Amino acid sequence: MTIVQNPHTPQADAPATESGATRLIARSKRVIASNPSVLPTGAAIVIFVGMVIYGEIAYGRILQYNTVSNLFINNAHLIILAVAMTFVILTGGIDLSVGAVIALSSVAGVMLANAGWNPLVVIVLMILIGTTMGLVSGILIQFFNVQPFIATLAMMFLGRGLAALLSTQPERLGDESPILWLGEQFKLIDGPKVNDVVITPGVIIAVIVVLIAFFVLHRTRTGRTVYAIGGSESSSALMGLAVPRTKVLVYVISGTLAGVAAVVYTSRLGIAQNITGIGWELDAIAATVIGGTLLTGGYGFVLGSVVGALVLGLMNVLITRDGGIPPEMTTIITGGILLIFVILQRAVTSKWRT
């Protein structure tokens, strides 16, 4: 029983005789047609590759072991934050509190560790501080109907204030603290001179976070609900999806991952301060947007956000390498890249959403 005539021209499957390359093109055309949101993410990857090539030609020594290793080591915390922000932005929300959460969590963690607490307990507590902050944001947003912007802004001030209450001095982890192990560099490949492949447990944590996030978003009902909420919250509720629970959950995830990022960052630097992480929430948002996630929610990928974080990290490397660009230009360039992506997204969505 056919009700309405097929409005689409039937898509002919590529004949088996065609070459693999043609099939690959046909397949990617299909992927783009069925999911136009891959375009901004694809653009992010193209820009990243372009930056690598440009850097290699202009300054050299980009595509080598130690540069790449450092890129990951120095940006592990930003990758984690960008992943967290992806969850929130996919639902159409925003979390401005992550930078402050890092400050609070790391200052508290370092002070507790220095007070002789068991390092494992300290790490768990640092993460739980983030979880709690995220839970409060989520409850405010879902059950008290506060705008995500306002709720997380309040949590940002709260976190910053609490961190300042704890200490306004740089708190240094004791040199023997086992927490520092997470930031310790392990040589995987011993290259010539200092050109080694190095990795820290912090980077491994970031990779694990990315993998788990990918699994949750693409292979669980909770993850799909996150996308559905971004598409339309009221529709999702009327479709019988667990909207309230999921909305609280994304802020809990965001807070928790901010706690994890605090652990990773603190273990690398060994210092915590109440002014740590100022503006990082904006870096995370920028990474997420550059990675192709739509600020209005519903479209985006975790892997895109990782690329976004790496774009920002690589940009800093290139500016340092150049030497001629004043560091003040960093923010301007970041802003420029961000703007290009937002405009690109506009173009993509206006074409597909009408």
Place this chain on the structure above:
Amino acid sequence: MTDTLPIVEMRDISIEFPGVKALDGVDFRLFPGEIHALMGENGAGKSTLIKALTGVYRIDGGSIVVAGQERQFTGTRDAQSAGVSTVYQEINLVTNLTIGENVMLGHEVRGAFGINWRATHAAATRALAGLGLDYLDTHMPLSTLSIAMQQLVAISRAMAIKAKVLILDEPTSSLDAAEVDGLFRVMRSLRDQGVAILFVSHFLDQIYAISDRLTILRNGRWEGEYPTRELDRHSLISKMIGKDLRALSSLGGSRRVDQRDYESDAPLFAAKGLARRGSIEPTDLDIHRGEVLGFAGLLGSGRTELARLLYGADRADEGETTLHGKRVDIKNPADGLEKRIAFSTENRRDEGIIADLTVRENMILAMQAERGWAKPIPRKEQDELVAKYITALNVRPSDPNRLIKNLSGGNQQKVLLGRWLATNPELLILDEPTRGIDVGAKAEIQEAVVELAENGVSVVFISSELEEVVRLSERIVVLKDHQKIGEIVNGPEITAQHVVDVIAAHGVEAAAESDIIDAEDEHDPDTSTPTRTPQASTRAYAATEEES
């Protein structure tokens, strides 16, 4: 089918919102294997009853028994797990995900590594096949489908979760005739499989074509439950609007009738083939200078939709409009105002008054907007103007500095009327200006309308009260099912009954043409009524329109 037990039995349901009794002692029964229509005008409580059943609203009194168990669902999710699935008028799917996901969201097939997408899409295809939609590529985004197809996907979703009770709230409002036929085929096949279907539609023809029984609500009260074939259209409409049509017809007809020569008098405003998909079918319309043109029809018949096209709140998909014989394109309400077309909304509270401003501020609002914010109206001019309209329209209390929210509905309406009169319109569209206000204020507003027309202002007068329309209008445009079905030149012999006849007769004609039901209605259309039927079959355009 009444020998089986009802799958849904709602008894004595009451729901109160602050100050309003939305439902008052309503009973409702739904049996397996039937299509049950829920009837009533807008605001009669149909949606509230559905939301009570699905747990979106909590009931303040009564009981809900589903499949033999007393239940009070906590929300759509809860209702869904008990087999009660709802498809709403506005499609509640998410356009950012694929067709397959929309069918399966929340019910994805899971394996050892989370969601098994291959199996999930296969299940979605199976569900779509039930509606003959298995040719759809479930990997494509939902946004690639037309609204009608999305509606069918939403129904597939309801089926994918094995619904025992399927609630369809105005599913046909965005479908064209062929699509409605398709939907009806699906509904019949589901009914034959034992699914209980609750169907809401404003289209009477559809009710008679598809439903087995119907329940009528009016003003939140239960008006009765009937087998559809035992209730003729006249009785159904009477019960929906709550007045005996014969009693209605004894009123009205006192309006003086102009001996206007409609052929030679050039209209102030004319529309030709004006249409907007999903809201109004192509319509021709002339409005003459100093004329009161009534729009009659049940709520939801397209009266407001047509009015919105006239003053630019909605853009027409097709058709053209002329003003003073010149072609105009009214882009938005501000543009309409500039061309001296003003509109007073039916939604006085939300779209009309600004509750926290004073009477004066409310009254000068439109005039100020027309002038532009950079040129404030001098206080003295404001005072004169406001005093003039307060006196002319007899606004009480006559204090211009009182907050408008403290005025009665009738006086708020007068202030709104004053607001639009201050812009000195040539064409004034009044949507339900007398709804919910007391008799005295009503009479004053009616008088004001007549007076305006005598002063050369053209007025489009929209009201649910047929007597009122008949009393005031020179001509009456009759609307039904989102199309203009006739135009009556008013005269002493015209009564509300004539209008009702036009509305009822149209349905019978349509039904008789398509052989859907027997014409059991003994009321013949009054052939003496001067009725102009719109030319052109109105559904044709929808089929040719491109999918958005």
